[in-house]
Amino acid sequence: xxxxxxxxxxxxxxxxxxxxxxxxxxxxxxxxxxxxxxxxxxxxxxxxxxxxxxxxxxxxxxxxxxxxxxxxxxxxxxxxxxxxxxxxxxxxxxxxxxxxxxxxxxxxxxxxxxxxxxxxxxxxxxxxxxxxxxxxxxxxxxxxxxxxxxxxxxxxxxxxxxxxxxxxxxxxxxxxxxxxxxxxxxxxxxxxxxxxxxxxxxxxxxxxxxxxxxxxxxxxxxxxxxxxxxxxxxxxxxxxxxxxxxxxxxxxxxxxxxxxxxxxxxxxxxxxxxxxx
Numbered sequence: 001x002x003x004x005x006x007x008x009x010x011x012x013x014x015x016x017x018x019x020x021x022x023x024x025x026x027x028x029x030x031x032x033x034x035x036x037x038x039x040x041x042x043x044x045x046x047x048x049x050x051x052x053x054x055x056x057x058x059x060x061x062x063x064x065x066x067x068x069x070x071x072x073x074x075x076x077x078x079x080x081x082x083x084x085x086x087x088x089x090x091x092x093x094x095x096x097x098x099x100x101x102x103x104x105x106x107x108x109x110x111x112x113x114x115x116x117x118x119x120x121x122x123x124x125x126x127x128x129x130x131x132x133x134x135x136x137x138x139x140x141x142x143x144x145x146x147x148x149x150x151x152x153x154x155x156x157x158x159x160x161x162x163x164x165x166x167x168x169x170x171x172x173x174x175x176x177x178x179x180x181x182x183x184x185x186x187x188x189x190x191x192x193x194x195x196x197x198x199x200x201x202x203x204x205x206x207x208x209x210x211x212x213x214x215x216x217x218x219x220x221x222x223x224x225x226x227x228x229x230x231x232x233x234x235x236x237x238x239x240x241x242x243x244x245x246x247x248x249x250x251x252x253x254x255x256x257x258x259x260x261x262x263x264x265x266x267x268x269x270x271x272x273x274x275x276x277x
Contacts, residue, residue, distance in 0.1 A: 020060040023277070026085055027051050028076060028128070029094035029144075032257055033067025043155050045246075045253035046260050053267030058274055061090070072099045077118040077127035087135045090274060092194075093128060094266075096121075096146035096178040097256065101162050103169050106177050112185055121178060125185050140277055142270065143186040145179040145197040150207040150226065151234070152256035153243055158236040164255065166204045166230065194269045202251035202262065209250050211243045223248070 027033050035041055036049030051063045066083055068075070073095045076083070099121050107120025118124045125143075132141060154160035165175035179197035186193040196202065210223040213232045221241065224232055234243065244254055251262040258266065 023058075023061045023090060023274075024086075024088040025051075025054075025061050025063040025090040025092065025274075026066055026088040026132075027063050027092050027094070028083075028085075029067045029092070030071050030098050031067065031069035032097075033065060033094055034069050035257065036065055036067065041156070042253065042257065045155065045249065046258070046263060048260075048263070050258070050263040050266035050270065053264055054270050054274065057267070057271045061274065064088070070098060071095070072102055072104050073121050073124040073128065074099070074104050074118050077124035080127055080131045085131065085135060088139060089136070089277070090140045090142065091132045091136075092142040092144060092270065093125070094144035094146075094194075096182060097149060097175065100146070100165070100169055100173065100175045100178050103171050103173075105171075106173060106181050109184055109188065121181050122185070125182070129185075129189075140192060140274070141189075142192040142194060142273055143182050144194040144266070144270075145182045146175060147196050147200065147202045147251065147256075147258065147262065148175065148204045148207060150204060150252060150255040151211060151229065151243075153234070153236075153254060155242065155244075155254045158240060158242060161234060161236070162256070164204050164207070164226075164230075166227065192273045194266070194273060196266065196269070200251075200262075200265050200269065202265070206250055207252045208244055208255055209248050211255075212241060212245060212248065213243055 036051045039046050055061050105120045107122035109122060111120045111122035112126045115126045116123045118127055132139060148165050150164040152162040168174050183193060205226045210225050211229040212221055212223050213229060213234060215222040249259045253259040
Protein backbone atom coordinates (compact mmCIF):
# COMPACT_ATOMS: atom_id res chain seq x y z
CA UNK A 1 0.00 0.00 0.00
CA UNK A 2 2.84 2.35 0.91
CA UNK A 3 4.62 1.49 -2.32
CA UNK A 4 1.49 2.33 -4.32
CA UNK A 5 1.15 5.68 -2.54
CA UNK A 6 4.77 6.50 -3.28
CA UNK A 7 4.29 5.63 -6.94
CA UNK A 8 1.21 7.88 -7.14
CA UNK A 9 3.09 10.74 -5.53
CA UNK A 10 5.99 10.26 -7.92
CA UNK A 11 3.66 10.20 -10.92
CA UNK A 12 2.05 13.42 -9.74
CA UNK A 13 5.44 15.06 -9.30
CA UNK A 14 6.55 14.03 -12.77
CA UNK A 15 3.30 15.32 -14.28
CA UNK A 16 3.79 18.66 -12.55
CA UNK A 17 7.19 19.11 -14.17
CA UNK A 18 6.29 17.62 -17.55
CA UNK A 19 6.46 20.14 -20.42
CA UNK A 20 3.10 21.67 -21.27
CA UNK A 21 1.71 20.49 -24.58
CA UNK A 22 1.85 23.29 -27.14
CA UNK A 23 -1.51 24.66 -28.34
CA UNK A 24 -2.43 26.63 -31.46
CA UNK A 25 -5.02 29.41 -31.65
CA UNK A 26 -6.71 31.10 -34.59
CA UNK A 27 -7.99 34.51 -33.41
CA UNK A 28 -10.67 35.67 -35.86
CA UNK A 29 -11.98 39.21 -35.58
CA UNK A 30 -12.13 42.82 -36.72
CA UNK A 31 -9.84 45.81 -36.03
CA UNK A 32 -9.71 45.09 -32.29
CA UNK A 33 -7.94 41.84 -33.14
CA UNK A 34 -6.00 43.30 -36.07
CA UNK A 35 -4.42 46.02 -33.89
CA UNK A 36 -2.94 43.51 -31.43
CA UNK A 37 0.72 44.20 -32.32
CA UNK A 38 0.26 47.53 -34.10
CA UNK A 39 0.21 50.20 -31.36
CA UNK A 40 1.54 52.77 -33.83
CA UNK A 41 -1.84 52.69 -35.58
CA UNK A 42 -3.46 53.76 -32.32
CA UNK A 43 -0.97 56.61 -31.85
CA UNK A 44 0.40 54.39 -29.09
CA UNK A 45 -2.79 54.59 -27.05
CA UNK A 46 -2.28 50.86 -26.45
CA UNK A 47 0.94 48.94 -25.86
CA UNK A 48 -0.27 45.46 -26.86
CA UNK A 49 -3.48 43.65 -27.60
CA UNK A 50 -5.39 40.86 -25.96
CA UNK A 51 -3.68 37.99 -27.82
CA UNK A 52 -0.20 38.99 -26.68
CA UNK A 53 -1.58 39.32 -23.16
CA UNK A 54 -3.11 35.83 -23.28
CA UNK A 55 0.14 34.17 -24.32
CA UNK A 56 2.01 35.97 -21.55
CA UNK A 57 -0.17 34.00 -19.13
CA UNK A 58 -0.33 30.84 -21.29
CA UNK A 59 3.07 30.67 -23.04
CA UNK A 60 2.32 27.25 -24.51
CA UNK A 61 -0.38 28.85 -26.69
CA UNK A 62 0.68 30.17 -30.10
CA UNK A 63 -1.72 32.38 -32.04
CA UNK A 64 -2.32 33.49 -35.59
CA UNK A 65 -3.87 36.95 -36.00
CA UNK A 66 -6.87 36.75 -38.30
CA UNK A 67 -8.22 40.23 -37.61
CA UNK A 68 -9.55 42.40 -40.43
CA UNK A 69 -10.30 46.08 -39.83
CA UNK A 70 -13.90 47.06 -40.43
CA UNK A 71 -15.05 43.52 -41.19
CA UNK A 72 -18.32 41.98 -40.10
CA UNK A 73 -19.21 38.36 -39.48
CA UNK A 74 -20.71 38.42 -42.98
CA UNK A 75 -17.44 39.59 -44.51
CA UNK A 76 -15.59 36.84 -42.64
CA UNK A 77 -18.15 34.28 -43.83
CA UNK A 78 -18.07 35.53 -47.43
CA UNK A 79 -14.28 35.18 -47.48
CA UNK A 80 -13.93 32.18 -45.19
CA UNK A 81 -11.96 30.09 -47.67
CA UNK A 82 -9.47 32.88 -48.38
CA UNK A 83 -8.38 33.79 -44.85
CA UNK A 84 -5.61 31.24 -44.44
CA UNK A 85 -7.34 29.49 -41.56
CA UNK A 86 -5.57 26.31 -40.49
CA UNK A 87 -6.16 23.45 -38.10
CA UNK A 88 -5.86 24.72 -34.53
CA UNK A 89 -6.72 23.75 -30.97
CA UNK A 90 -8.58 27.00 -30.25
CA UNK A 91 -10.65 29.26 -32.49
CA UNK A 92 -11.99 32.54 -31.12
CA UNK A 93 -14.51 34.62 -33.06
CA UNK A 94 -14.68 38.23 -31.87
CA UNK A 95 -17.07 40.30 -33.99
CA UNK A 96 -20.39 42.10 -33.72
CA UNK A 97 -19.70 45.81 -33.38
CA UNK A 98 -19.27 46.37 -37.14
CA UNK A 99 -22.29 44.16 -37.87
CA UNK A 100 -24.33 46.60 -35.82
CA UNK A 101 -23.26 49.89 -37.37
CA UNK A 102 -23.38 48.48 -40.92
CA UNK A 103 -26.95 47.28 -40.28
CA UNK A 104 -26.35 43.58 -40.98
CA UNK A 105 -29.67 41.87 -40.18
CA UNK A 106 -29.42 39.79 -37.02
CA UNK A 107 -31.76 37.05 -38.24
CA UNK A 108 -32.91 34.20 -36.01
CA UNK A 109 -31.50 30.96 -34.69
CA UNK A 110 -33.28 29.18 -37.56
CA UNK A 111 -30.81 30.89 -39.92
CA UNK A 112 -28.00 29.24 -38.00
CA UNK A 113 -29.75 25.90 -37.58
CA UNK A 114 -30.72 25.66 -41.25
CA UNK A 115 -27.52 27.20 -42.65
CA UNK A 116 -29.46 29.74 -44.69
CA UNK A 117 -26.36 31.64 -45.85
CA UNK A 118 -24.62 34.89 -45.09
CA UNK A 119 -27.48 37.38 -45.34
CA UNK A 120 -27.82 37.51 -41.54
CA UNK A 121 -25.50 37.41 -38.54
CA UNK A 122 -26.90 34.06 -37.42
CA UNK A 123 -26.43 32.53 -40.87
CA UNK A 124 -22.92 33.96 -41.21
CA UNK A 125 -21.85 32.47 -37.90
CA UNK A 126 -22.97 29.06 -39.18
CA UNK A 127 -20.74 29.44 -42.24
CA UNK A 128 -17.76 30.33 -40.06
CA UNK A 129 -18.42 27.54 -37.55
CA UNK A 130 -18.80 24.98 -40.34
CA UNK A 131 -15.39 25.99 -41.69
CA UNK A 132 -13.82 25.70 -38.25
CA UNK A 133 -15.30 22.25 -37.73
CA UNK A 134 -14.05 21.15 -41.13
CA UNK A 135 -10.53 22.04 -40.00
CA UNK A 136 -10.78 20.47 -36.55
CA UNK A 137 -14.03 18.99 -35.30
CA UNK A 138 -12.54 18.67 -31.80
CA UNK A 139 -11.34 22.27 -31.52
CA UNK A 140 -12.40 24.54 -28.67
CA UNK A 141 -14.60 27.26 -30.18
CA UNK A 142 -14.83 30.52 -28.23
CA UNK A 143 -17.40 33.14 -29.22
CA UNK A 144 -16.83 36.68 -27.91
CA UNK A 145 -19.55 39.31 -27.62
CA UNK A 146 -18.70 42.96 -28.40
CA UNK A 147 -17.86 45.59 -25.82
CA UNK A 148 -20.47 48.24 -25.14
CA UNK A 149 -19.24 51.43 -26.77
CA UNK A 150 -19.35 55.20 -26.49
CA UNK A 151 -19.29 57.60 -29.44
CA UNK A 152 -16.45 56.54 -31.72
CA UNK A 153 -14.12 59.16 -33.18
CA UNK A 154 -11.24 57.76 -35.24
CA UNK A 155 -7.97 58.87 -33.68
CA UNK A 156 -6.41 59.03 -37.15
CA UNK A 157 -9.37 60.72 -38.86
CA UNK A 158 -11.42 63.01 -36.67
CA UNK A 159 -14.10 63.20 -39.37
CA UNK A 160 -14.94 59.51 -38.90
CA UNK A 161 -17.68 59.36 -36.26
CA UNK A 162 -20.17 56.68 -35.15
CA UNK A 163 -22.61 57.10 -32.26
CA UNK A 164 -22.36 54.86 -29.21
CA UNK A 165 -24.33 51.76 -28.36
CA UNK A 166 -26.83 53.84 -26.40
CA UNK A 167 -28.65 54.38 -29.71
CA UNK A 168 -30.03 51.91 -32.28
CA UNK A 169 -28.66 51.47 -35.78
CA UNK A 170 -30.53 52.68 -38.85
CA UNK A 171 -32.84 49.67 -38.62
CA UNK A 172 -33.74 50.38 -35.00
CA UNK A 173 -31.57 47.52 -33.67
CA UNK A 174 -29.42 47.85 -30.56
CA UNK A 175 -25.90 46.45 -30.28
CA UNK A 176 -27.22 44.18 -27.54
CA UNK A 177 -29.18 42.23 -30.18
CA UNK A 178 -25.92 41.07 -31.74
CA UNK A 179 -24.47 40.20 -28.35
CA UNK A 180 -27.61 38.20 -27.58
CA UNK A 181 -27.35 36.34 -30.89
CA UNK A 182 -23.73 35.38 -30.19
CA UNK A 183 -24.70 34.17 -26.69
CA UNK A 184 -27.59 32.20 -28.18
CA UNK A 185 -25.34 30.39 -30.66
CA UNK A 186 -22.75 29.63 -27.99
CA UNK A 187 -25.27 28.31 -25.49
CA UNK A 188 -27.25 26.17 -27.92
CA UNK A 189 -24.11 24.59 -29.35
CA UNK A 190 -22.14 24.30 -26.11
CA UNK A 191 -19.35 26.57 -27.33
CA UNK A 192 -17.29 28.58 -24.88
CA UNK A 193 -18.47 32.19 -24.41
CA UNK A 194 -16.53 35.28 -23.40
CA UNK A 195 -19.34 37.73 -22.72
CA UNK A 196 -17.77 41.17 -22.89
CA UNK A 197 -21.09 42.91 -23.47
CA UNK A 198 -22.66 41.87 -20.18
CA UNK A 199 -19.81 40.63 -17.98
CA UNK A 200 -16.65 42.62 -18.71
CA UNK A 201 -17.58 45.60 -16.58
CA UNK A 202 -17.47 47.93 -19.59
CA UNK A 203 -20.67 49.87 -20.21
CA UNK A 204 -21.70 52.72 -22.45
CA UNK A 205 -21.46 54.97 -19.39
CA UNK A 206 -17.88 54.05 -18.48
CA UNK A 207 -16.34 53.11 -21.84
CA UNK A 208 -14.61 56.50 -21.63
CA UNK A 209 -14.27 58.85 -18.68
CA UNK A 210 -15.56 61.80 -20.62
CA UNK A 211 -15.85 63.37 -24.07
CA UNK A 212 -14.25 66.81 -24.53
CA UNK A 213 -16.50 69.07 -26.59
CA UNK A 214 -17.24 72.75 -27.08
CA UNK A 215 -19.96 73.85 -24.70
CA UNK A 216 -22.68 75.47 -26.81
CA UNK A 217 -23.46 77.87 -23.96
CA UNK A 218 -19.95 79.20 -23.37
CA UNK A 219 -18.10 78.40 -26.60
CA UNK A 220 -15.34 76.84 -24.48
CA UNK A 221 -14.13 73.24 -24.28
CA UNK A 222 -15.68 71.22 -21.49
CA UNK A 223 -15.46 67.56 -20.39
CA UNK A 224 -18.87 65.96 -20.68
CA UNK A 225 -19.69 62.61 -19.11
CA UNK A 226 -22.31 60.18 -20.42
CA UNK A 227 -25.18 60.80 -20.99
CA UNK A 228 -24.63 64.56 -21.16
CA UNK A 229 -22.44 64.42 -24.27
CA UNK A 230 -25.17 62.75 -26.34
CA UNK A 231 -26.86 66.06 -27.06
CA UNK A 232 -23.70 68.11 -27.63
CA UNK A 233 -22.87 68.45 -31.34
CA UNK A 234 -19.45 67.42 -32.57
CA UNK A 235 -18.42 69.34 -35.69
CA UNK A 236 -14.83 68.48 -36.54
CA UNK A 237 -12.59 70.71 -38.61
CA UNK A 238 -8.84 71.19 -38.83
CA UNK A 239 -8.82 73.14 -35.58
CA UNK A 240 -11.08 70.85 -33.55
CA UNK A 241 -9.41 69.07 -30.64
CA UNK A 242 -9.63 65.29 -30.50
CA UNK A 243 -12.47 64.65 -28.01
CA UNK A 244 -10.69 61.87 -26.09
CA UNK A 245 -7.46 63.10 -24.48
CA UNK A 246 -5.28 60.52 -22.75
CA UNK A 247 -7.05 60.85 -19.41
CA UNK A 248 -10.44 60.36 -21.06
CA UNK A 249 -9.52 56.74 -21.75
CA UNK A 250 -11.09 54.06 -19.63
CA UNK A 251 -12.13 50.75 -21.22
CA UNK A 252 -11.71 52.32 -24.67
CA UNK A 253 -9.29 54.91 -26.03
CA UNK A 254 -11.48 56.27 -28.84
CA UNK A 255 -14.96 55.31 -27.69
CA UNK A 256 -14.80 51.92 -29.46
CA UNK A 257 -11.38 50.25 -29.50
CA UNK A 258 -10.17 48.85 -26.17
CA UNK A 259 -7.44 50.58 -24.19
CA UNK A 260 -4.74 48.59 -22.41
CA UNK A 261 -7.26 48.17 -19.59
CA UNK A 262 -9.84 46.83 -22.04
CA UNK A 263 -7.42 44.45 -23.73
CA UNK A 264 -6.32 43.14 -20.34
CA UNK A 265 -9.92 42.39 -19.39
CA UNK A 266 -10.47 40.52 -22.67
CA UNK A 267 -7.26 38.55 -22.09
CA UNK A 268 -8.17 37.69 -18.50
CA UNK A 269 -11.56 36.37 -19.58
CA UNK A 270 -10.01 34.33 -22.38
CA UNK A 271 -7.31 32.89 -20.12
CA UNK A 272 -9.98 31.72 -17.70
CA UNK A 273 -11.53 29.70 -20.53
CA UNK A 274 -8.40 28.50 -22.31
CA UNK A 275 -6.48 27.30 -19.26
CA UNK A 276 -9.17 24.64 -18.72
CA UNK A 277 -7.83 22.88 -21.81
